[in-house]
Amino acid sequence: MAVxxxxxxxxESGEVxxxxxxxxxxxxxxxxxxxxxxxVRGALGHxxxxxxxxxxxxxxxxRFELVYLFYSLEAHTWLRLKARTDHAAPSITxxxxxxxxYEREVxxxxxxxxQGHPNLKRLMLPDxxxxxxxxRTEPLGSEPVDFTVTRKMYGTD
Amino acid sequence: MALTDQxxxxxPELLTINMGPQHxxxxxxxxxxxxxxxxxxxxxxxxxxYLHTGIEKTFESxxxxxxxxxxxxxxxxxxxxxxxxYALSIEALMGCEIPARATVLRVLLAEFxxxxxHLMFIGAMALDLGASxxxxxxxxxxxxxxxxxxxxxxxxxxxxxxxxxxxVRDLDASILADMxxxxxxxxxxxxxxxxxxxxxxxxxxxxxxxxxxxxDDALALGVSGPILRASxxxxxxxxxxxxxxxxxxxxxxxxxxxxxxxxRYLVRVAEMRETVRICRQALDKLPDGxxxxxxRKVMPPPREELARSMEAVIHHFKLWTEGIRPPVGxxxxxxxxxxxxxxxxxxxxxxxxxxxxxxxxxxxxxLQALPRIIEGGAMADVVACMATMDxxxxxxxx
Numbered sequence: 374m375a376v377x378x379x380x381x382x383x384x385e386s387g388e389v390x391x392x393x394x395x396x397x398x399x400x401x402x403x404x405x406x407x408x409x410x411x412x413v414r415g416a417l418g419h420x421x422x423x424x425x426x427x428x429x430x431x432x433x434x435x436r437f438e439l440v441y442l443f444y445s446l447e448a449h450t451w452l453r454l455k456a457r458t459d460h461a462a463p464s465i466t467x468x469x470x471x472x473x474x475y476e477r478e479v480x481x482x483x484x485x486x487x488q489g490h491p492n493l494k495r496l497m498l499p500d501x502x503x504x505x506x507x508x509r510t511e512p513l514g515s516e517p518v519d520f521t522v523t524r525k526m527y528g529t530d
Numbered sequence: 531m532a533l534t535d536q537x538x539x540x541x542p543e544l545l546t547i548n549m550g551p552q553h554x555x556x557x558x559x560x561x562x563x564x565x566x567x568x569x570x571x572x573x574x575x576x577x578x579x580y581l582h583t584g585i586e587k588t589f590e591s592x593x594x595x596x597x598x599x600x601x602x603x604x605x606x607x608x609x610x611x612x613x614x615x616y617a618l619s620i621e622a623l624m625g626c627e628i629p630a631r632a633t634v635l636r637v638l639l640a641e642f643x644x645x646x647x648h649l650m651f652i653g654a655m656a657l658d659l660g661a662s663x664x665x666x667x668x669x670x671x672x673x674x675x676x677x678x679x680x681x682x683x684x685x686x687x688x689x690x691x692x693x694x695x696x697x698v699r700d701l702d703a704s705i706l707a708d709m710x711x712x713x714x715x716x717x718x719x720x721x722x723x724x725x726x727x728x729x730x731x732x733x734x735x736x737x738x739x740x741x742x743x744x745x746d747d748a749l750a751l752g753v754s755g756p757i758l759r760a761s762x763x764x765x766x767x768x769x770x771x772x773x774x775x776x777x778x779x780x781x782x783x784x785x786x787x788x789x790x791x792x793x794r795y796l797v798r799v800a801e802m803r804e805t806v807r808i809c810r811q812a813l814d815k816l817p818d819g820x821x822x823x824x825x826r827k828v829m830p831p832p833r834e835e836l837a838r839s840m841e842a843v844i845h846h847f848k849l850w851t852e853g854i855r856p857p858v859g860x861x862x863x864x865x866x867x868x869x870x871x872x873x874x875x876x877x878x879x880x881x882x883x884x885x886x887x888x889x890x891x892x893x894x895x896x897l898q899a900l901p902r903i904i905e906g907g908a909m910a911d912v913v914a915c916m917a918t919m920d921x922x923x924x925x926x927x928x
Contacts, residue, residue, distance in 0.1 A: 392859050392860050392861065393622050393623050393625065393857075393859045393860070393861050394619070394622040394623075394860070394861035394862055394863060395622075396862060420749070421749055421752075422752050423752070423864075423871065423890060424862075424873070424875065424888075424890040426875060426886075426888040428877050428885065428886045429885075429886070430885075440860075440875065440888075442862065442875075442890070444864075446749075446763075446765060446770075449770040449771055450771075451771075451862070451864065453862075469750070470750050470751055470898075471750060471751045471752030471753075471895060471898060472752075473898060474894065474895075474897075474898050475752075482586075495579075496578065496579060497578065497579040497582040497927060497928075498579060498582065499579075506584060506587050507586060507587055509590075509885075511587075513587065513588075513591055
């Protein structure tokens with residue numbers, strides 16, 4: 374694949390792959406993340422920030438996989454950038470203003486610390502919330518619904 | 531209009547007010563913290579999360595087909611478009627082929643949903659700006675579209691009609707005939723909304739030059755969809771990265787010139803006309819054939835096969851106990867929702883349930899640009915800015 378070869382040439386220490394959706398994917402070491410984002414948006418022309426999320430791969434070392442998605446308005450292609458971490462990552466918000474809420478969301482729901490973020494506060498959940506619900510160690514919660522038939526069941530009579 | 535006379539006031543007194551989360555113009559539960567200097571908004575901070583229901587967490591405990599039901603509930607004005615985006619991601623993971631009839635019907639249904647969503651936008655925006663009659667006319671047409679959805683799926687909004695592998699069932703010839711008649715009548719309806727709003731001096735006074743967003747700012751903040759196109763960036767996923775055969779349809783991408791509230795309105799109105807064209811072409815070229823894939827790992831076999839084939843029974847049993855089991859991998863397929871680039875990032879570990887589903891919700895990114903267009907403007911324009919950003923809190927908070 375020509376695209377993979379180009380990517381491999383740019384990211385020597387990166388791990389290039391092509392998943393089922395056909396979006397070229399590069400995994401870079403966390404220390405080279407900021408540099409990689411600059412390269413993706415500059416030299417590789419994928420300047421439009423699309424998405425950032427995390428995947429909790431519980432059994433792996435450095436369990437959180439950060440997944441960045443960029444888009445090139447000239448070539449009309451997406452490009453995915455990945456980095457692994459166990460608790461913290463450099464913030465790309467100073468480079469990409471659009472990543473602001475995305476990093477806050479990942480901080481809120483996964484508990485990852487984005488160093489250098491201008492305003493790293495909870496976004497979705499209340500400020501005094503305990504825990505980070507999208508971690509796979511967090512159980513699914515439930516609240517008993519107040520019906521007359523459930524009051525006996527849950528002892529909320 | 532300044533409330534305090536600047537010459538006598540020693541220093542301007544700033545006033546912090548809350549707008550929302552319960553406010554008729556917030557389209558759900560968005561809260562804005564506004565710092566005012568007289569009538570001018572000097573600082574705006576959107577506060578979200580009031581509708582956070584942990585949908586992405588819930589995905590992880592559901593099978594892939596059960597997940598379809600959750601997608602309806604994120605952007606509830608674009609339920610079929612969300613079903614489509616989710617189905618496309620799973621199909622990319624599975625590598626399954628979709629029959630031609632199902633693909634054309636998907637385009638037709640996604641475009642009908644876009645029409646319904648834009649009708650809601652025009653009606654709600656006019657209502658926010660104080661014109662109540664356009665809302666009634668838009669609602670009249672939107673009801674007809676929802677009636678079609680009810681006739682085909684049984685539900686008006688939460689249809690869950692597009693599933694991985696195709697559609698739930700075929701559309702009746704009578705529904706298609708009525709849809710065709712509706713599409714023929716639609717351009718005249720759009721004309722009637724334009725008669726009420728486009729040239730209306732009060733409407734133009736309140737929207738022209740208000741809330742200008744430049745193309746560079748929009749791109750930097752991750753904005754997509756009609757808002758980006760109103761800011762002169764002609765990016766539409768349907769044209770740039772066609773899915774479901776959009777490259778075979780003849781349509782234009784309307785763009786704005788200034789990027790103000792009026793442009794965002796005009797772009798959506800022009801988009802409705804293009805959508806009508808796409809629907810017409812889809813109805814004209816609709817081929818015959820099945821609407822579900824023959825891939826038995828994705829869609830269950832038809833009922834009559836179960837009596838004759840042991841293999842069909844096994845497939846049926848596996849699908850209804852374990853569900854779809856995509857191979858290990860990940861997929862994101864971007865589609866154009868009425869609000870911008872939408873896509874579901876689905877990660878599979880090979881089991882019957884995803885280990886992660888993330889929705890790239892267009893409203894979430896678009897809402898980040900709201901302070902940019904509100905700050906420095908008048909308090910009275912906040913409502914116009916908010917209405918033209920058209921945020922759906924269901925998909926912002928998820």
